[in-house]
Amino acid sequence: MEIRHLDAVVTRPGRNYVLVRAETADGLVGWGDATLNGREKAVEAALDYHIAPELEGRDAARVEDVWQYLFRGTYWRGGPVLNSALSGVDTALWDLKGKAAGAPVYDLLGGRTREYATAYTHCGDEAVDAIVANCEAAAERGFDHFRVNVGDPAGEYLNLDRVIDGVGEIRERLGPDPELIVDIHGRATPREARRVAAGLESADLYFLEDPLRPENRDAFEGLRAATTAPLAMGELFTNPWEMRPLIEDELVDFLRVDLSHVGGVTAARKLATVAEHHYVETAFHGPPDLSPVGQAATVHVDLAVPNFGVQEFTDHGAVYGDPVDDVFSGGATLDESVGGLDVPDEPGLGVDVDRETALSYEYERSHLPTVRREDGSVADW
Ligand code: KDG
Ligand code: MG
Numbered sequence: 001m002e003i004r005h006l007d008a009v010v011t012r013p014g015r016n017y018v019l020v021r022a023e024t025a026d027g028l029v030g031w032g033d034a035t036l037n038g039r040e041k042a043v044e045a046a047l048d049y050h051i052a053p054e055l056e057g058r059d060a061a062r063v064e065d066v067w068q069y070l071f072r073g074t075y076w077r078g079g080p081v082l083n084s085a086l087s088g089v090d091t092a093l094w095d096l097k098g099k100a101a102g103a104p105v106y107d108l109l110g111g112r113t114r115e116y117a118t119a120y121t122h123c124g125d126e127a128v129d130a131i132v133a134n135c136e137a138a139a140e141r142g143f144d145h146f147r148v149n150v151g152d153p154a155g156e157y158l159n160l161d162r163v164i165d166g167v168g169e170i171r172e173r174l175g176p177d178p179e180l181i182v183d184i185h186g187r188a189t190p191r192e193a194r195r196v197a198a199g200l201e202s203a204d205l206y207f208l209e210d211p212l213r214p215e216n217r218d219a220f221e222g223l224r225a226a227t228t229a230p231l232a233m234g235e236l237f238t239n240p241w242e243m244r245p246l247i248e249d250e251l252v253d254f255l256r257v258d259l260s261h262v263g264g265v266t267a268a269r270k271l272a273t274v275a276e277h278h279y280v281e282t283a284f285h286g287p288p289d290l291s292p293v294g295q296a297a298t299v300h301v302d303l304a305v306p307n308f309g310v311q312e313f314t315d316h317g318a319v320y321g322d323p324v325d326d327v328f329s330g331g332a333t334l335d336e337s338v339g340g341l342d343v344p345d346e347p348g349l350g351v352d353v354d355r356e357t358a359l360s361y362e363y364e365r366s367h368l369p370t371v372r373r374e375d376g377s378v379a380d381w
Pocket of ligand 2: 185
């Protein structure tokens with residue numbers, strides 16, 4: 001199964017995505033997701049100038065060997081650009097492997113351990129009334145896990161009182177049953193993280209996400225000691241080893257890596273196994289900047305791993321409308337009777353990309369919002 005041609009397909013069906021397309025000499029095509037929000041062209045260049053020429057002619061069936069080559073064999077390892085490129089290649093090779101074997105990727109990972117992957121959806125808003133209404137609407141679609149961020153992330157740095165009081169009121173109004181998630185998005189200092197975690201204890205969260213910045217691993221010990229709130233971390237990790245101390249020292253409860261940054265299906269499956277041995281569950285990242293290809297790959301891993309927790313869900317069709325449906329077909333679907341995700345029982349990832357249509361939606365320069373404090377200084381977004 002020789003890789004004849006590999007390249008990046010950059011498309012903008014509503015937002016920018018970087019896809020990896022790998023074609024074998026016998027005509028099979030595999031797709032992966034290498035999107036790096038706001039830095040898409042850097043990944044495209046890594047793929048087209050450095051990675052594709054080194055992979056063409058190699059055996060596509062040797063997924064692990066290609067992973068090892070791209071991570072260790074090229075000396076420079078990890079980092080958002082190179083590891084997103086590696087992630088996209090790895091996922092495309094799993095898609096090819098499934099297509100060659102005539103089996104869905106979850107089967108190649110050991111087979112289903114569940115019928116669907118329970119999902120959570122974003123219900124955050126400016127005001128508590130709107131958030132409660134969003135949760136009620138989401139409950140109509142079968143969800144019982146809601147992300148209830150209070151305030152506009154692009155407008156305000158981090159208002160601890162507003163978050164603590166707002167989430168407390170949401171819990172009171174929704175009652176004890178729904179699972180609530182709050183994403184701090186790495187904005188808090190260790191002092192602020194301890195305060196918000198303590199303040200949210202009575203809201204009985206499913207998890208508190210990214211309470212600290214990714215480089216600040218040591219502060220997790222203090223936070224862990226200060227709260228019983230379950231903690232989730234990992235969407236910014238671009239090297240699977242970054243997650244290791246948090247899992248091994250049992251400083252988090254949820255493994256929240258992003259398949260398109262941490263190293264594809266291969267890295268996510270391995271990390272889930274390490275996590276299983278520490279009773280850490282998965283909550284893989286599923287934001288709008290993960291394409292339907294990345295989303296499908298993520299759900300394949302969700303269905304296979306025994307220690308699945310929950311899956312973040314983006315409804316791309318609802319957010320981006322027709323363009324996204326013109327480019328992508330198949331992929332993960334929501335079963336509203338259970339609030340869970342499934343993928344087609346087709347060989348590979350079960351998601352297809354119309355290359356010509358994808359290329360007709362041309363890339364546009366974009367950037368994540370930049371947040372500044374009241375005094376004008378740059379803050380973490
Ligand atoms: O590219 C950044 C987004 O993926 C991120 O802001 C989304 O934090 C996020 C989440 O939990 O979905
Ligand atoms: Mg997040």
